[in-house]
Amino acid sequence: MIERREVTIYDIAAQLNVSPATVSRGLRDHPAISKKTKKKILDCAKKLGYRYNAFASNLRRRKSNTIGVIVPRLNSSFMSDIIAGIEKVTSESGYNTIISQSLETERKEIINATTMYNNMVDGLLISLAYDSKSTEHFKPFIEKNIPVIFFDRVRSLNQCSTIIIDNFKAAYDITTHLIKSGSRRIMHIGGNLLCNVYNDRFNGYKKSLADHHLTYSPEYLIINNLGSGDGIEAAHAILKMPVMPDAVFVANDNCAANCMIELKKNGINIPEEISFAGFNNDSISGIVEPNLTTVDYQGFEMGEVAAKTLIDHLNQTQDATRTETIVLRHKLIIRESSMKSVPV
Amino acid sequence: MIERREVTIYDIAAQLNVSPATVSRGLRDHPAISKKTKKKILDCAKKLGYRYNAFASNLRRRKSNTIGVIVPRLNSSFMSDIIAGIEKVTSESGYNTIISQSLETERKEIINATTMYNNMVDGLLISLAYDSKSTEHFKPFIEKNIPVIFFDRVRSLNQCSTIIIDNFKAAYDITTHLIKSGSRRIMHIGGNLLCNVYNDRFNGYKKSLADHHLTYSPEYLIINNLGSGDGIEAAHAILKMPVMPDAVFVANDNCAANCMIELKKNGINIPEEISFAGFNNDSISGIVEPNLTTVDYQGFEMGEVAAKTLIDHLNQTQDATRTETIVLRHKLIIRESSMKSVPV
DNA sequence: CTGTTAGCGCATTCAA
DNA sequence: TTGAATGCGCTAACAG
Numbered sequence: 001m002i003e004r005r006e007v008t009i010y011d012i013a014a015q016l017n018v019s020p021a022t023v024s025r026g027l028r029d030h031p032a033i034s035k036k037t038k039k040k041i042l043d044c045a046k047k048l049g050y051r052y053n054a055f056a057s058n059l060r061r062r063k064s065n066t067i068g069v070i071v072p073r074l075n076s077s078f079m080s081d082i083i084a085g086i087e088k089v090t091s092e093s094g095y096n097t098i099i100s101q102s103l104e105t106e107r108k109e110i111i112n113a114t115t116m117y118n119n120m121v122d123g124l125l126i127s128l129a130y131d132s133k134s135t136e137h138f139k140p141f142i143e144k145n146i147p148v149i150f151f152d153r154v155r156s157l158n159q160c161s162t163i164i165i166d167n168f169k170a171a172y173d174i175t176t177h178l179i180k181s182g183s184r185r186i187m188h189i190g191g192n193l194l195c196n197v198y199n200d201r202f203n204g205y206k207k208s209l210a211d212h213h214l215t216y217s218p219e220y221l222i223i224n225n226l227g228s229g230d231g232i233e234a235a236h237a238i239l240k241m242p243v244m245p246d247a248v249f250v251a252n253d254n255c256a257a258n259c260m261i262e263l264k265k266n267g268i269n270i271p272e273e274i275s276f277a278g279f280n281n282d283s284i285s286g287i288v289e290p291n292l293t294t295v296d297y298q299g300f301e302m303g304e305v306a307a308k309t310l311i312d313h314l315n316q317t318q319d320a321t322r323t324e325t326i327v328l329r330h331k332l333i334i335r336e337s338s339m340k341s342v343p344v
Numbered sequence: 345m346i347e348r349r350e351v352t353i354y355d356i357a358a359q360l361n362v363s364p365a366t367v368s369r370g371l372r373d374h375p376a377i378s379k380k381t382k383k384k385i386l387d388c389a390k391k392l393g394y395r396y397n398a399f400a401s402n403l404r405r406r407k408s409n410t411i412g413v414i415v416p417r418l419n420s421s422f423m424s425d426i427i428a429g430i431e432k433v434t435s436e437s438g439y440n441t442i443i444s445q446s447l448e449t450e451r452k453e454i455i456n457a458t459t460m461y462n463n464m465v466d467g468l469l470i471s472l473a474y475d476s477k478s479t480e481h482f483k484p485f486i487e488k489n490i491p492v493i494f495f496d497r498v499r500s501l502n503q504c505s506t507i508i509i510d511n512f513k514a515a516y517d518i519t520t521h522l523i524k525s526g527s528r529r530i531m532h533i534g535g536n537l538l539c540n541v542y543n544d545r546f547n548g549y550k551k552s553l554a555d556h557h558l559t560y561s562p563e564y565l566i567i568n569n570l571g572s573g574d575g576i577e578a579a580h581a582i583l584k585m586p587v588m589p590d591a592v593f594v595a596n597d598n599c600a601a602n603c604m605i606e607l608k609k610n611g612i613n614i615p616e617e618i619s620f621a622g623f624n625n626d627s628i629s630g631i632v633e634p635n636l637t638t639v640d641y642q643g644f645e646m647g648e649v650a651a652k653t654l655i656d657h658l659n660q661t662q663d664a665t666r667t668e669t670i671v672l673r674h675k676l677i678i679r680e681s682s683m684k685s686v687p688v
Numbered sequence: 689c690t691g692t693t694a695g696c697g698c699a700t701t702c703a704a
Numbered sequence: 705t706t707g708a709a710t711g712c713g714c715t716a717a718c719a720g
Contacts, residue, residue, distance in 0.1 A: 056697035075424025
């Protein structure tokens with residue numbers, strides 16, 4: 001592999017008998033350069049096969065013009081929407097975006113955060129890993145005044161804004177809906193309670209039970225990773241219960257759908273015997289039969305808002321310490337899986 | 345915002361009365377540095393709040409230690425698996441990974457490729473956008489001897505390896521299966537035929553028809569974007585046909601499931617009246633009723649193989665021009681959606 | 689095992 | 705409107 005030196009602004013400058021400074025300015029469309037020289041420079045750059053060296057520029061300017069994004073996984077349509085929303089805003093504002101996934105482990109989250117720190121992202125958008133407990137890895141950012149914004153899976157941290165939905169209320173409402181539809185023994189399948197999202201959903205569920213004079217029973221609680229397999233396992237656990245629940249509120253659609261299907265396969269009538277409700281309005285919720293009652297919230301919008309908030313922080317040279325919590329709206333989608341024929 | 349100078353290896357060197365070179369080496373765990381000095385350096389670095397400046401290093405070394413990945417969308421579980429596979433391999437080999445999505449447009453693909461080029465990725469892994477026709481944006485990489493590897497959605501290009509599955513054969517086999525199960529009027533819903541993946545599937549389908557003495561009829565072909573909505577639209581198109589097909593082979597599961605459900609809602613019996621087959625073995629295929637016959641191929645493995653191939657290219661200083669085409673295995677998953685009760 | 693030295697390519701201040 | 709000069713922070717010869 002022949003390692004030739006890169007074509008630089010010096011090469012262009014030499015060709016054109018101008019100074020490197022002029023070339024630098026011309027390339028970046030600086031106002032104080034005449035149209036004519038600008039054109040000459042651009043043409044020559046193309047001719048020589050010049051490529052802009054982002055490292056040199058970043059090193060010199062001590063910033064990267066890049067926003068870092070860390071998410072637990074990229075594989076849900078919800079996350080993908082969020083990222084599309086983020087990218088829309090950042091690219092419109094002239095930022096690059098680098099994305100990485102923690103695969104739900106704190107270990108990888110820390111590595112990713114460190115890499116981003118060393119690559120001098122101008123700001124960080126993050127949705128936390130399942131088992132992420134520490135916030136140490138964000139300290140360096142905060143100390144250097146690099147804004148960190150949490151979305152969806154958040155942790156409260158001074159100096160950090162957060163973008164969320166009202167998981168408590170959504171869970172409260174969906175549980176209430178199940179109760180109003182005639183269910184009394186309502187079970188919950190949730191995720192790790194260290195995670196705000198699942199903790200809030202769990203608490204909303206409990207509160208609704210309490211407000212409707214139903215006793216919460218820990219036997220009707222399953223905490224798992226909310227994957228497809230977990231849904232199937234949960235179904236078998238339910239089948240073995242001495243008294244089965246008459247409704248299940250699951251903290252995500254994928255797990256809910258898998259659990260429901262497995263129960264159906266085992267002869268349970270949905271929703272007559274057991275009603276179901278999920279969360280996220282994944283496309284699967286409209287495919288599974290009966291269609292799944294769920295909570296809809298807009299990932300794309302969440303991404304946009306997170307990115308906008310970050311860019312606002314970046315632009316306000318002062319008052320960068322202001323912290324906000326933005327709560328986006330959600331809505332209940334009632335479908336057949338929770339429509340018991342039994343009247344209230 | 346107070347802009348203080350960064351803590352550098354010089355600061356550490358000064359504190360410790362050693363040379364910057366020693367610090368540089370100590371930090372990077374160079375073998376020729378005594379344990380003791382190494383420890384001193386690490387401690388001091390921590391004390392001063394030193395951060396490694398990746399730009400300076402990259403600038404100096406003229407490489408980034410980073411692999412770029414461009415995919416059409418991040419939102420399928422299949423893509424997410426691929427990326428997880430890629431990340432596994434690259435991170436084990438000490439590379440960073442930057443991911444971006446083209447959102448199925450050539451425009452964004454070009455922008456992303458250029459950004460990666462300017463950020464001096466050491467190699468590029470790419471799955472093409474739906475409407476990507478040009479290959480101009482890869483030329484600069486090839487000229488600079490930066491390996492570009494295509495996976496799944498590929499285009500043949502000198503100097504570029506490709507990782508694919510045998511879409512032709514998979515489609516051929518699945519069509520043959522539909523025929524053997526008693527279907528005669530087999531329809532195909534596919535994606536943009538500019539894309540190898542969809543083109544091959546279409547041709548495999550046609551070939552199987554021909555080999556089994558069935559005539560291919562363009563009226564039984566729908567080309568769309570294979571989204572959920574497209575599946576529903578296709579269902580309505582089918583309902584309006586003077587003679588409905590008795591089987592549909594769809595180029596992805598999501599579209600297939602949506603189409604099938606919509607037909608069911610309109611009173612069509614699946615698979616008795618119309619059999620269905622999809623592609624990808626998405627989780628949706630095991631949820632929809634009847635479960636969807638499909639083609640399984642391992643995204644994770646594809647990601648791993650793509651990344652390994654790339655890293656091989658990077659490591660072989662010579663013979664970097666060798667190009668390979670790797671075909672991964674796939675397998676048919678036969679489920680109820682294609683099990684007509686009608687015997688052959 | 690450690691130090692000296694000289695850039696990597698660009699942006700920016702100051703001067704013209 | 706342009707040029708000269710300097711340094712961002714690190715690494716890799718080469719020389720001890």
